[in-house]
Amino acid sequence: NAGVIQTPRHKVTGKGQEATLWCEPISGHSAVFWYRQTIVQGLEFLTYFRNQAPIDDSGMPKERFSAQMPNQSHSTLKIQSTQPQDSAVYLCASSPPSSERLFFGHGTKLSVL
């Protein structure tokens, strides 16, 4: 089992460009979570899906950020018109059915210049 796979590992964008981050959860896991990690804010919850349905997006900035889970094998986090303050490590995690345990990927480090 390869674990949660996130691509790319590093992404550099210019201010105003779009960034799409990919996550492949562990096969058989029913929930997918997105977190953002920075030195200042720590680990911030963004959004989560269960059985591909969006359940809670209370942590998502209302403008420019969107997440989708078109099938059980991948989820995407899209950031439009990226800003320097979006620079962070974006972590995807998946969770088996009926479990609170999160299995995190290595993260995508986004740098907005």
Place this chain on the structure above:
Amino acid sequence: QQQVRQSSQSLTVWEGETAILNCSYENSAFDYFPWYQQFPGEGPALLIAIRSVSDKKEDGRFTIFFNKREKNLSLHIKDSQPGDSATYFCAATLSSGSWQLIFGSGTQLTVMP
């Protein structure tokens, strides 16, 4: 206001000592408290967890002591090893809710050989 607080940003102990990492929380409804361990360049990984019905959980060298009345908990790492040097995150959630994990800001532990 932070819902989950870790009192120390960093902690240094000598090899063989017991490291004690502290955590407190605001929401008395939280009932599941995991500790995650993170090494540089990796995502956090579950180390040990406790439910609010228990006051102690032990797993090898790692023990959680939980005080529901005081709304705090601590992670004890017995016989600390240099390989335990990592960042430790306390987290909390309401398992009957959306299962969104709220993380503390982390404690960076350094174990000196």
